[in-house]
Amino acid sequence: MPNSPHPIAAPVAAKPLAKGDHVFLVDGSSYIFRAYHALPPLNRKSDGLQVNAVLGFCNMLWKLLRDMPPDNRPTHLAIVFDKSEATFRNTIYPQYKAQRPPAPEDLIPQFSLIREAVRAFDLPCLEQSGFEADDLIATYVREACARGASATIVSSDKDLMQLVNDCVTLYDTMKDRRIGVPEVIEKFGVPPDKVVEVQALAGDSVDNVPGVPGIGIKTAAQLINDYGDLETLLARATEIKQPKRREALIANAEQARISRQLVQLDDKVAVDVPLDELAVHEPDARKLIAFLKAMEFTTLTRRVAEYSQINPADVSADAATKSVSVSSPPPLAGEVGSRSDPGGGAATSADLFAGHEPPPQPSPASGGGSAPQTGRSRTLQNGEVFTPQQLAAARAEAARQTPVNRDGYVTLRSRAELDGWIARAFAAGQLAIEAKASSIDPLQAELCGLALALGPNEACYIPLGHRQAGDGDGLFAPQLAPDQIAEREALTALQPLLEAPGVLKIGLAIKFTAVLLAQHGITLTNADDVQLMSYALDAGRQAHGLDALAEIWLGHQTLSFGEVIGSGKNKLSFEQVPIDRATCYAAEDADVALRLWQVLKPRLVAEHMMTVYETLERPLIGVLARMERRGIAIDRQELARLSADFAKTAARLEGEIHALAGEDVNPGSPKQLGDIMFGKMGLSGGKKTKTGAWSTSASILDDLAEQGHEFPKKVLDWRQVSKLRSTYTDALPTYLNPQTGRVHTTYALAATTTGRLSSNEPNLQNIPVRTEDGRKIRRAFIATPGNKLVSADYSQIELRLLAEIADIPVLKQAFLDGLDIHAMTASEMFGVPIKDMPGEVRRRAKAINFGIIYGISAFGLANQLGIPREEAGAYIKKYFERFPGIRDYMESTKEFCRAHGFVETLFGRKCHYPDIKASNPSLRAFNERAAINARLQGTAADIIRRAMVRMEAALAAQKLSAQMLLQVHDELIFEVPEAEVEATLPVVQRVMQDAAFPAVVLSVPLHVDARAASNWDEAH
Template sequence: MPKTAPKAAAKPDAVKSLKKGDHVFLVDGSSYIFRAYHALPPLNRKSDGLQVNAVLGFCNMLWKLLRDMPEDNRPTHLAIIFDKSEITFRNKLYPDYKAHRPPAPDDLIPQFGLIRDAVRAFDLPCLEQGGFEADDLIATYAREAGERGATAIIVSSDKDLMQLVTDKVTMYDTMKDRRIGIAEVIEKFGVPPEKVVEVQALAGDSTDNVPGVPGIGIKTAAQLIVEYGDLETLLKRAGEIKQPKRREALIENAEKARISRKLVLLDDKVALDVPLDELAVHEPDARKLIAFLKAMEFSTLTRRVADYSQIDPSDVEADAASKSGANAASPSPAAAKAGGANAASPSPAAAKAGGATGDLFASPPATAKPGADRQDKAASVKGTPISLAAARAEAARKLPVDRTKYKTVRSLDELKAWIIRAWDAGTFAIDAQANTDDPMQSDIIGIALALGPNDACYVPLAHKQSGGGAGLFDAGLAPDQIKAADALAALKPLLESAGVLKIGFNIKFNAVMLAQHGITVRDLDDAQLMSYALDAGRNSHALDALAERWLGHAMIAYGDLVGSGKNKLGFDQVAIDRATEYSAEIADVIWRLSRLLKPRLVAEHMNVVYETLERPLVSVLARMERRGISIDRQVLSRLSGEFAQTAARVEAEIQEIAGEPINVGSPKQLGDIIFGKMGLPGGSKTKTGAWSTSAQVLDELAEQGHEFPKKILEWRQVSKLKSTYTDALPEYVHPQTHRVHTTYALAATTTGRLSSNEPNLQNIPVRTEDGRKIRRAFVATPGHKLVSADYSQIELRLLAEIADIPVLKQAFRDGLDIHAMTASEMFGVPIKDMPSEVRRRAKAINFGIIYGISAFGLANQLGIAREEASAYIKKYFERFPGIRAYMDATRDFCRANGYVETLFGRKCHYPDIRASNASHRAFNERAAINARLQGSAADIIRRAMTRMEDALAEKNLSAQMLLQVHDELIFEVPDKEVAATLPVVQHVMQDAPFPAVLLSVPLQVDARAANNWDEAH
């Protein structure tokens, strides 16, 4: 709807013919009604208690499509398409089709007629056609639009419509602001859109009562279609399938599969009652639309339409028919009884706050003066994601952050007004303030919300009076704050709604903290993870750094707010006005960054990475963090004693070798002994002038056979295990759960690997006896076992896959001992009865090559001459030339582009690969070569984690995923379910790459159950 003066119903006398470059929007109306109903909380019209939540959701969607779409992608033609309530050709083909669908909820039925009235009020085509489903009409319109050079956008997220996606047909989920293109369809089904019906025919659909083939799900179906090409070929060759159950199921149910294909295949040749040309968008009668919205009592949307149309809404009477419910069935008793408890019309405070979203990057504020220019309109967006991203980045810098516009919300009515606006907007930024760094034990001091630039507020909940909270005399809570329980109760429906997008920054912290208060946050977005998906290894992902980089804005520093040292305040002691500036600014910046970074995800083809590898993992990790894991304090206590004795013994040996008393913990004294007194080679000094005794320096000296640095390393290792784990772990036990809860960071590494902290459970050494002893302290609760599931040699398998080494790939497919096979290939030794020393050398080379080991390093590791080690490496590359080619190609690609890609499209940036410093350059070259392997492995286990809980639930298993340690997952499983759980876990992990990537090298997962982590590993 271009912004022009209002006019009467302006249906054109002549039909506007569709032309090349037009945008045809086809709304799956029947599906959207149910989505809107379930996404929004109960909203009842105050005047009569009629339930109208689905009507409101539908109206907001229509306004968004007509008014808020980017100018280059607004509909030129638009229709709302519904199912007609009668038998279609599919029922004649298969009488049980959709026979078991439950009836619509009682309080939704009255809204069906009102939604059709809404469509007419917007002056849009409201289409349905006897004998066909809405999907068939959509398929026909989409085909015709593409043939005539236009693009078609199907407004739906229904999987049944994904078969229609092409380069000219996309799907758009307005609730999640998510586009579904060819890549997203492949991610979901494992096949391109044109093969989706083949997969659905095999898998069936219990919702629509499509039979399919029993025992075959989406993943198996996709694998079969990829292998055999199409359903008919598969059914003809079903006798060739090796798995007996699968073969028999396909043979016995071949006819069901064929019928299923006819049921799911959409008819795109419908003789349309309304031609495509007649769907042209035109300006509606604004007064008629306002009359309908007033009758429905949608105050905020009424105000938006009135502001846009330059009409005083008080001059328009509410539509009498809609007001009386003449076009809707009477509300159910439950709806009538609900009255106006959750009425859609806002309080006076909400009306005052209005729709001033200040949406810099989409529509202008609802309160903007007529004719106000949109800033990204002035940026002349030309129609590509790249130009939209550039325009938003430019606009972001032009609108300064204005802290004076932030509001402090001190009453429940004010908060409810903001909540109504958030429901209406469908998205908002949130940041909760805590009094500790541990979300499992933090109080919520306040919550900030943002609906647009400079349109943010802070809700203080637990700030103390000035001067309170220190010493023996606590002055209590500051006045004029909402009770935390009341505020959280008011926010809970909004935060738990799957239809309103919550944008955060490291939102997992907030999700865990709110879950501790009984709120499960759903439908999350994370601006930090957007940045991470785009720029891993290239830029800092701290909020203040991103604000400076993208917005040109310096945020209030936390240290300036709370001070430091003895005078440092807790956040609950910060004055509320200062807390408002600080907290609302965070929410404001989060909102701006999200709007700025999202189009970059599309423009730079990183949207699939974000949507499949980053965003889904937030909720999974939040649940894992809350579960925690049990530890045995007595085991740790005994180990602390053992480690103390070992450290004392090693320290005495160090003193003896040094020949004089020294402080083993003093790097300066150690440096003076090693490089001064002993004169060992390789010494370098730090900026302070002292000798460097870093782990790398000591490692090199130890590899050369020097005993003193070897003892120092041993002392440091055992001392670290004692201080970091055996002494510290009991301090992390949660007072209520009596378990240890680590915190995972998603955006901490360049390759996509997770990191863990407070405590760090990923760095416990597994290859040393002392490290394994610590793992024995992690135990299952009574009646349960710990299950460890670990990818076997995953990076070597990925090396064989990515570098395309036929002999290695075949060895993995044949289940051979890969290290013995390598030794046989290199040294000509038969695999049978191979000496363990020969296999050990091959193992060191196999793993060393991945990490770019040098001849010097391999020589020290194997205790051989450097020349011999160099000959081994040379021979290795001669025997497996594809590995050298892979390493060279990866290094060259990274030098040219600044990044490498994993198998799943993640970009790992190494900008210093072109550094002038030779050592920096070499380090980045090795890291880039390994990143494709390590990053692909990290992506695979992320994919497994996001699927694991659903897979366990599907089998009615109560196993809980507790920890992730690089290539390993740890579960707690009831004793009686262990046997059933192990194959499910293995299957999910082994199939994790599918459907995005079909590996020719099989993944192997070793899974074992035991009473403690060490025994299970």
């Protein structure tokens, strides 16, 4: 392939094998069945021929050849298959492999195509009568080693492990793992040259090797290690102390000897193709593209063409391959049954389905179905074993191979059509659902329609509230568009389906749909959210919206909302969008969500993230939906008073700013402020933005204020009070729901890297609590008459988790003893007795304690405490000297994150920081600090999530009426009947304090402060 950066190996004319050469032998027979069972049924469009095994096999070859590192590239290479006739082993033992089932009918036509594929890659396709592929491999590697070359066997088949030595390794592409002598010893308990002895005793049920009944691998290894070899063991069997074992060995001695003959590979086969003829060269890319085009493997054709810089349009599909029909000849005898490969393991991006896509994960197969719920291999009826990793990889590839066809979507306009889809959904047991509404507020929006999807390109849209654009005048709303099912009739028909616990409902950001349906009296049950699956898997390394995920996993660009509603004066609300256009948009969303579910669900199993999703993400959908619908009451008069006070304060500060500037200046104008401070006043430390204007960011103003400059300090004060007024006191009343009279925030579960929730419309998590003005705003959040607000807050949870995770004995003991942790730290650092400790000393220790969690620098601590940077640096140094385990924790966390790209919470959540190895020092340092904090903040977020999931059931069990209204990071806010406050407080505290158990048993106790009052500020 001209100009390709990494030449792909392929055979050429004989080249004598030389010392130092590298022979690669691929166990092709096992890969046929891996490919077949890993990929769902895929049919060639032109004639319906099933080609999933061919595609998987081609992808495996492409990946293997393309990604071969320069220092490990083969000089000689071949693909080795089993041949048709029975082998010499059947003569020795007629029952050998006799129980293997016939090959699946839809695999049979693919055998010859796979051999064609090998030839299209210009690779030798080796097979020989009377011998298994393993015997040919054994012969070639023996000769390679004898001639001073090394050999790699591309397989994880345990039967080939007997060949491993200093010159031969196995390469398990499924795990991207090399198997050498240590790995063989780990598996069999003996060195490779003793593997056949162990196998002879243990037997093999898959290949029908009898062995000795009652003896497994572990016992066999112990016996061989004790006696040296099989013959010695059998000769001395009467010495065995265990009666059953002794009797079994004596009675089955001949059977053990036969078994040894069956498992011993023949390494002296008179091979038809000499080793020298396996030399590699650059293949004919046009020949390969012609084959791939004939097979209609569009994605792989594109990859090969891009790699070889050939326009695929210039290459005609191979006519002979194109003409292959479903009436292909029967399989060769060696392929009658599946090859079990218990050694097969986790696919990274290394094997059957790899390419230029993202890391392999699951896909929309033919109808989907949930992935296995454990990380174990799965065995099909014909005995083939495959892993969740392989399934995930298969689903991912199939997803990209199935184009989205919007033309196939249908609009349901009658009850009969709807009933038909409902019946099909019940039969399928799962469906994707997407609600479309008139606004982003599900509590006040009108339902425009619902989209359903049952399979790829099998989606519909049910218009319910579309209106005729341009109709209506003044007070009169536009008329409903014709040919829509009445909303109530449709929802009544759908309700049993949507509430059925036995039918899985799939969506992306499905909480919106759940809240919207709840407004119509429907409780959405048994829901899966693909956005949360993506979040559990990839938090911090990619976006989780529908458009982004469709591009990443499906290679598909979805219709954008802007394309559907238009822009400018022609912009429509969604209920005005023509129904045919709405169908394309909404049905595509449901279709893509279903495909993404089929891609991401198996990844949760394959990457061991199912527990994170099922315990920390999925259960919160319903909990948060109910919290959002409840809302919280506010005191509008209190907000009005605060707004007036803030306005007066802002006016006073503005006057002081004018006076200090010596002229009128707009405090809200960065340009004017920059010109005053760095131009007129000549203050140092100014930085210019890309536009050439002076930067007046908060950090720069903070630095100047810390240096004692009054002007930037006044600007900061003005900004704070102005923000409180505009963001809260003036804005909160506009969020009052006219039906409930309460404020309803919306929670996002997939918005942060660490698992913390975010709140928006309005954001109730950023109200300042460390300033008096911020606390005043909390006074406006009130309990309704007859109730109290209860605030339950974890006390110093991240410091407790620091003591736990970093294993700092003195901190752990302090928490166990209930000491004032900041006073204790001050005493440890500064040698000051805890009793009668000056407040300033404790304040400094507190700043250091919390600062350390967030990776504070000497500069930052100096600013916070108002002390010289050198003194702050000395404090931090002394802190680490007194608590050396904390620095060890920080360094080990950074090292782990650099190596893996993520850190883990105690509950297994992965927080990804891919930029931790960035070349930019500032970006790299930021990611290091974030990674250190993420383990603590993320674990704290997981704990409160677990508490929220358990809370409603715990309250109900005690027949308490308390309702959870808000979550603000480490705090939960409830509305509780006054008569139940005393009974509610201990239940809330118990659930929160025990939330980590039993998944994680903490040695440091969690403490929760819970108080009740008439408003949020007093309760906190």
